[in-house]
């Protein structure tokens with residue numbers, strides 16, 4: 001059976017090396033936020049019973065998978081990478097149609113997925129431990145690494161290829177098997193990635209996908225006694241629940257959650273560069289990145305000039321269906337997301353912030369059939385306002401004026417989140433203050449807040465994370481346990 005029933009446009013679960021329908025006999029539609037009545041595909045509305053089968057097949061498969069050499073496991077990832085690369089246009093188009101980001105962005109993300117697979121294939125041949133001098137002259141002491149066992153993967157819709165892959169690839173290379181529950185919004189995109197693993201000949205049970213609701217399948221994974229580690233990216237509310245469920249049964253967990261990321265524009269900054277990065281960081285992917293720039297903190301001396309340059313560029317943004325050429329910003333991912341964005345804009349107005357640009361749903365011409373919001377800019381925003389504190393996850397920038405860099409840093413840190421932050425400055429002491437004082441897992445100088453490189457650690461501070469790190473070599477810390485070996 002293939003991943004997909006062409007006649008009914010229906011995608012299946014992938015369990016124990018087979019594409020199968022849920023025992024519920026129910027499916028759900030995945031729709032296009034740029035064309036509300038377009039169904040991209042139907043996915044399985046799975047049950048706890050489906051999940052149990054997937055977990056037990058992962059548990060069984062892990063006994064053999066962990067015995068393979070890293071080199072052999074790496075070959076499977078390399079094959080998966082080549083298959084995904086050959087299907088890049090198809091996968092990217094599915095992503096654009098399911099969640100709205102523009103096709104070039106979706107393509108870039110899919111190619112990043114390919115690169116991540118290749119990076120972790122290489123991890124299969126890199127060292128996993130240290131030799132540590134023993135106090136016993138006749139002993140050899142060293143560390144090695146053991147896989148956790150079965151890893152549960154729960155992912156959001158905003159990076160539907162990169163995030164599943166940056167969790168599954170390290171899990172697999174270090175000898176774990178995987179059960180993924182993707183975001184319902186992007187279940188079809190996930191089925192296509194899983195199909196690449198399947199086509200690469202991954203042994204049955206090593207990779208499993210079960211789609212369905214977060215509260216049944218997601219929570220079910222977090223609570224399942226045979227799931228040894230759970231890795232989650234998504235909202236803080238859901239992340240906390242998952243962390244608690246995992247903690248309650250002593251499973252390892254990793255949570256990457258929201259952000260409210262600042263950019264500081266110093267009076268000595270290259271303003272054109274700062275404008276470009278603020279727009280790219282804040283509004284690409286319709287502001288739906290956890291690392292998106294949300295608060296723009298500007299020194300008063302350059303405030304007016306920066307503001308005018310920013311507005312001029314924001315006005316040029318083309319909004320529409322991300323499959324169309326010339327479109328820079330797509331729709332919000334779904335109706336809920338659009339409603340949330342519009343309600344934050346209303347809160348901003350009520351609290352007395354000044355709306356400089358945008359603020360409305362777009363409903364004329366092509367945008368009438370989708371969930372489009374205007375790129376929006378507020379000023380006269382103070383730090384206690386809801387729009388300065390809560391993650392909006394939409395195309396909204398708030399401008400804040402400060403006198404000094406000290407004041408800028410204190411505002412930048414005045415939120416519960418600490419994922420990413422950037423500063424534009426040519427002054428070395430501003431740079432050093434920013435590096436030292438900024439409470440964020442990712443600090444970027446003269447570069448937008450939303451930049452991630454797959455070979456470097458990624459994760460947040462404060463409420464943005466469970467304080468673990470993903471990607472690069474840092475991933476080994478979550479997906480394995482250290483075993484200290486003493487031989488005499």
Ligand code: NAP
Nearest residue numbers: 155156157182183184214218219234235238256257258290
């Ligand atoms: P979400 O609502 O928390 O959903 C994330 C995943 O959790 C989805 O697969 C969802 O399934 C599932 N889920 C929902 N309720 C659940 C429950 N009670 N128990 C277990 N799982 C459950 O987040 P989202 O709206 O998809 O994504 C947006 C959020 O992700 C933002 O806050 C953003 O900042 C964050 N994010 C963080 C990072 C990072 O690395 N820090 C990266 C990207 C996004 P359903 O789809 O079926 O509901």
Ligand code: MG
Nearest residue numbers: 031032098099
């Ligand atoms: Mg959709």
